[in-house]
Amino acid sequence: QLMGLVTMATTQSVSQEVVAEDEVHRLAPFQLLDDGAYGSIDSSSLISTEISCIHGTLQVDQDQWQLLNHTTLVCPVSATERPVARRIAVLSTATEAALVLASLVYTPDLNYHGQWDGVNTCGPSADTAETVRVGLSTAIKLQDEGLTCETPLASVEDPTWNVHERRISVMAVNDAPTIAVSVQRLTVAKGACVGIPSLQLGDPDNTHRARVTLSVGVETGKLRLDVLSAVAVSVQPKGFTFDQLGAVWTDSSVLELIGFLDDLEKTPNFLAYCSQTDQSVGDTITVKVSDSGFCGSGPSQPLTATTSISVVMEEPVVSAVVTPLVFSPVYQ
16 A cells, blocks of 8 residues: 555646746656545556646656666657656556656746747747646556557546646746857948948847837947938837938937837948948947837846947058159150
8 A cells, every 4th residue: 555645536626836937947746646446556557647738848756766667768769868748657566656756847938928929919828837747547648548648648638547636826927038140350441431241130029020129339430320210110219309300410429229029120321330431449339129118917027138349440552653764764
């Protein structure tokens, strides 16, 4: 008889745990309890165990998995590797079934709340809670008996399964946006302008229709913005008044542009770096992209990604001056 363990005939119950979106979380142990409903269960009794989730992956703790000697992995099909999957099914002794259920690790899908529609209008999806289901059966359940590894436990109509449900509340975590430039070094002549290299912007929490802020700053030269072209693609220069929106702004060392990720990637079409006519030293263009936080259960946490572009002054071309030799005739 299993001492202090667990229930084969647990009543349907619901408990809840809390996990952060980017957390690898060890679940509170599920316990087996033999109440005699299926007859006496001893430590060597074979038990079919299935664990499934909807929006993440499950695995058994690595150290614990290596200690299992009487457990056969049914799903996923992998005879030698520790399973990491949405659905795990094993056939084991009651003792090892209890060990499996006491060492489950849950990881939410990457960017669990990624279906949000932009950081400024973020509305979490209708179902933000995960459900982990554990099924136990004294009947031996194998794939050739109608259970495939693609069939979740929730859809299995089988009275021999006893199911316990665990709810997991997944808290949103803001992930930093990303930024990359195609070229990290520009060459410019004195008093000349050169276009900003193309940008690749992203935000793992949002689609490319998320509104973010792009900040561009220089130390020595100036930034030239074609405001009309920027506004035409829905990019709003921060701090501009209405009467400035048809002009070209040429005397700023710092610009802040607000728009969708897709539109801000068009920045090189309307933004240039201009050197001073007397500029003799290089410069650095600092580019930052900032999100607006998120509308999760916690406070807003805006995050920023930064990159830089080096500006090198073009060396003047020195032309050699050749003085022609003039030969005078000599008369005898």
